[in-house]
Amino acid sequence: MSGPQVLPDDLVSAAIRVRENAHAPYSRFKVGAAILGESGRVFLGANVENAAYPQGHCAEASAIGAMIAAGDRRIRAVAVVGGEAGGDLCTPCGGCRQRIREFAADDVPIHIGDAGGLRRTFTLGELLPYSFGPTNLSF
Numbered sequence: 001m002s003g004p005q006v007l008p009d010d011l012v013s014a015a016i017r018v019r020e021n022a023h024a025p026y027s028r029f030k031v032g033a034a035i036l037g038e039s040g041r042v043f044l045g046a047n048v049e050n051a052a053y054p055q056g057h058c059a060e061a062s063a064i065g066a067m068i069a070a071g072d073r074r075i076r077a078v079a080v081v082g083g084e085a086g087g088d089l090c091t092p093c094g095g096c097r098q099r100i101r102e103f104a105a106d107d108v109p110i111h112i113g114d115a116g117g118l119r120r121t122f123t124l125g126e127l128l129p130y131s132f133g134p135t136n137l138s139f
């Protein structure tokens, strides 16, 4: 399905907005994620921490859950926004790189932003080279 084009800046803007809804009272590090799915729809997520610390989860995991629940199965692009404007890039953690890999090819762009907007774009292959993925399991 092809609707109006969703540009990198649109995805980053959506991630900036949803970041406000993060539940991060322990780390105080709010993160927002926006995923462009194969249907052209955008799925949002924020990090959700928990008083039992290990039960918290990342913004990317929330957005992937929203995508799957809505029926999309492939990721076309990702935006992640976190950290202070001009500070360290908030790239996805190792676990989330693998979560994204489940639904995305090596050339899928991962846009990293902060409160000021888009900072830098990587491909999934750059962030997770020589990855293990669904094609490794041939049943």
Ligand SMILES: O=c1ccn([C@H]2C[C@H](O)[C@@H](CO)O2)c(=O)[nH]1
Pocket (backbone or CB within 6 Å): 024, 027, 029, 030, 031, 046, 047, 048, 049, 056, 057, 058, 059, 060, 080, 082, 090, 091, 092, 093, 096
């Ligand atoms: O890419 C990232 C990096 C960190 N976090 C969350 C996890 C935790 O709630 C907080 C601090 O690590 O930020 C994300 O959601 N995505």
Ligand SMILES: [Zn+2]
Pocket (backbone or CB within 6 Å): 058, 059, 060, 092, 093, 094, 095, 096, 097
């Ligand atoms: Zn993560």
